[in-house]
Amino acid sequence: MVQQEVRKGPWTEQEDFKLVSFVGLFGDRRWDFIAKVSGLNRTGKSCRLRWVNYLHPGLKRGKMTPQEERLVLELHSKWGNRWSRIARKLPGRTDNEIKNYWRTLMRKKAQDKKRGEAASSTPTKPSSSVHSSISVSSKKHEVDPHGSKKAGEESFYDTGGASTQDEGEGEGEGEFSMDDIWKDIDMSEENNNSFVYGESEEGCNLSCPSASSSWEYCYENLRVMMDEESLFCPMSEPYFYALNG
């Protein structure tokens, strides 16, 4: 009825603060609910996305390590475009991030290929050499705040490399030829599973860093904001009881 128009587009700092605070209160689950009670005129979906892809304290940001790049390639060959699944194996990385990374990588490859064909007489880049490390030294953002990614290795799984085992889900993870990496990841998962703000699901491997300063800063500000503006004080709302009682 009074329903204001749903906000879209980039999030403001204030919105972020609000969202973070409400997730802190109610956990990272009930997005529709959070969207409503927070007063953000956003959809639950939008809130979730913002949290998962940007605000979650466990996010790494920055360049993918060569290890991560390799892992992405491997996992994609195994599972195809199951980004969220792949993301679960990369602590601190989001499906969106991986998806974007992959997309960029594929585009570069496509371009390289084209160029190679253009210079057909002498194909300079034999893209057939699987796992030859192409260093797509993409000029861009070499030092950008969020960091850029550079390509890992070669291997052509366009976008559904999954064909091999895909649905098998197989979880044949054991026989994966990347034991070291797996161990690494398993360990990091075990170590990071204790995230305070939400009962992250099995998959949510956004590890909680030793309190990222930006996170603390953000949360502190929130408290202040809520004090000063006494934002609808969710504590006093029936919602609070509904959830906690």
Added chain:
DNA sequence: AACCGCCCCAACCGCTGTGGT
């Protein structure tokens, strides 16, 4: 200095899966 093109990332959209009633 201005313009153009490319690249990256954040965010949206539509569909599917899942749990509750």
Added chain:
DNA sequence: AACCACAGCGGTTGGGGCGGT
């Protein structure tokens, strides 16, 4: 068993920044 609401996923797009001309 059917329906509904919500969460999650994958695909796609638009904006902004950077480098090159």
